[in-house]
Amino acid sequence: MADPKKPRAPFAPWDRRELPGSFTVEETARRVGHYKWIEMRLFEVLGGWVATVPELDVKLRLGTHCYHHAWHAELWHKRLPELREMNPDRLTVPPNDEMVAFVDALTEPEAPELTIEKLVGVYRVLIPAKVAAYTYHRNNTSTITDAPTIRSLGFILQDEVDDWRDGEMMLQSLIETEDELQRAIDHQRKLQGLLLAAGGGIAGPGSIGESYVTEEETHA
Amino acid sequence: MRKSFPVEDLARDERFVRVPIMERINDPRTARREEGPGKAKRGPGRLTPDRPDAPDAARALMHGIFVGEIQALEGAGRTCWDFEVGSGNGEGIPEVPFELKLDMARQCWDEARHCEISIKLSDHMGTEIGEFSENTFLYEAACNPDPVLRLTGVNRALEGLAIDVFNTMREFGDVAGDPVLEFCEDWMLADEVTHVKMGSDWLRRLTADDKERQQRALEFQRVVDKLFSLGGFRGEEEDSPVRLARRFRELAGFKEDEMDTLAEVAREAREEMEARVEANRAAVNG
Numbered sequence: 001m002a003d004p005k006k007p008r009a010p011f012a013p014w015d016r017r018e019l020p021g022s023f024t025v026e027e028t029a030r031r032v033g034h035y036k037w038i039e040m041r042l043f044e045v046l047g048g049w050v051a052t053v054p055e056l057d058v059k060l061r062l063g064t065h066c067y068h069h070a071w072h073a074e075l076w077h078k079r080l081p082e083l084r085e086m087n088p089d090r091l092t093v094p095p096n097d098e099m100v101a102f103v104d105a106l107t108e109p110e111a112p113e114l115t116i117e118k119l120v121g122v123y124r125v126l127i128p129a130k131v132a133a134y135t136y137h138r139n140n141t142s143t144i145t146d147a148p149t150i151r152s153l154g155f156i157l158q159d160e161v162d163d164w165r166d167g168e169m170m171l172q173s174l175i176e177t178e179d180e181l182q183r184a185i186d187h188q189r190k191l192q193g194l195l196l197a198a199g200g201g202i203a204g205p206g207s208i209g210e211s212y213v214t215e216e217e218t219h220a
Numbered sequence: 221m222r223k224s225f226p227v228e229d230l231a232r233d234e235r236f237v238r239v240p241i242m243e244r245i246n247d248p249r250t251a252r253r254e255e256g257p258g259k260a261k262r263g264p265g266r267l268t269p270d271r272p273d274a275p276d277a278a279r280a281l282m283h284g285i286f287v288g289e290i291q292a293l294e295g296a297g298r299t300c301w302d303f304e305v306g307s308g309n310g311e312g313i314p315e316v317p318f319e320l321k322l323d324m325a326r327q328c329w330d331e332a333r334h335c336e337i338s339i340k341l342s343d344h345m346g347t348e349i350g351e352f353s354e355n356t357f358l359y360e361a362a363c364n365p366d367p368v369l370r371l372t373g374v375n376r377a378l379e380g381l382a383i384d385v386f387n388t389m390r391e392f393g394d395v396a397g398d399p400v401l402e403f404c405e406d407w408m409l410a411d412e413v414t415h416v417k418m419g420s421d422w423l424r425r426l427t428a429d430d431k432e433r434q435q436r437a438l439e440f441q442r443v444v445d446k447l448f449s450l451g452g453f454r455g456e457e458e459d460s461p462v463r464l465a466r467r468f469r470e471l472a473g474f475k476e477d478e479m480d481t482l483a484e485v486a487r488e489a490r491e492e493m494e495a496r497v498e499a500n501r502a503a504v505n506g
Contacts, residue, residue, distance in 0.1 A: 052229070060336060063335075069325075071325075110221040
């Protein structure tokens, strides 16, 4: 039996977590506020669309996914006070007006024959953008100081990827003709354009960081 | 997408056939069916396995549960969309607390699961989607523009009816020797108790400082409860097809006097129905 008095390293050899992270408390709170805002818009519209969609399997999936995103909003809502934001509503805002325009266009389809447009907006544009932003956040925040955010991101990303797969499979089963394919492409093009104008991601510019090195960095 | 979605626009595939409930109640053929040789049958009768029409009656009830679950899902979903988040005292679009919306989203998930369970159970019982007609009075109760009245109508009246129906079906599954039916109904019953409790809690919280609004909500619930008693379909008479599930309603926050009132409302609805059937019978017999 090992000697219980023998000192052990506080971090096991396989535990590679590090202190530094890319985000301050304030920046984390700002991002989390945007996340909560978009999760709210998403669960609201999924709930609203249930009554407008005639396809029974889609109707039931939307009802299920509605709760997933409501739960994500709740997780972010509870995280905000832990990030020194005692009034969560103050940061529950879109990153810019262009993001509002994007969400307005996403939530616009209502008619029963527009299921493809409804699903394209959520599962081919918004959820991929959420997966990207959440993954960037998870991979860049401090694995020690910001562990609570990472834990929430892990649960949320699991839902997002599962729902993304569900939505994509529903879309593939709905798109049967060239005309329907064109509708899906046109609507995706329109929404991607609006998302690009909003900075490209759910937290605005920098949602997934900056891939291009600057002139100064090149010559540093 | 519009705020408030009218009942006539509810999206369905071609299998579904919609029949207004008043059309069904006022159908003179109802009077003919009630007439047996020398029988003065008072109501449709309690659902027991020894009834000759028990399999058909149970399948019809299961289909009714299925379409009711779809409408409950749609109603909860619309509450997520139709109202803005706020204190509840704002101008313009009515506001609801953030947590109320979270409850409604949770209810969406539960109702979606209930739809799935009902479809599987319908299949288990030998029924197809669309074999029986759909009436939309459940969703209509979910269209009230005041969120308090909507919650009261849906979560206390509609979901309260669901408690009574699921308890009845659970008991039917037990006495009919159908453990699958009994098992599933028991799980759905647990969810419905939670939903009714949500309605009771929100009614109390949102009207704590507005007794007049609370009274309006309770009056609306009484109207919906009467409608949902379906002319004696739900009640405390020995032959009521669906019995008031007092024990589970108590768990969901109903007080004894509220259940007594509900039983009275159901009795009134039954008497009105019997008078209507009698009038139809007289009209048919000329």
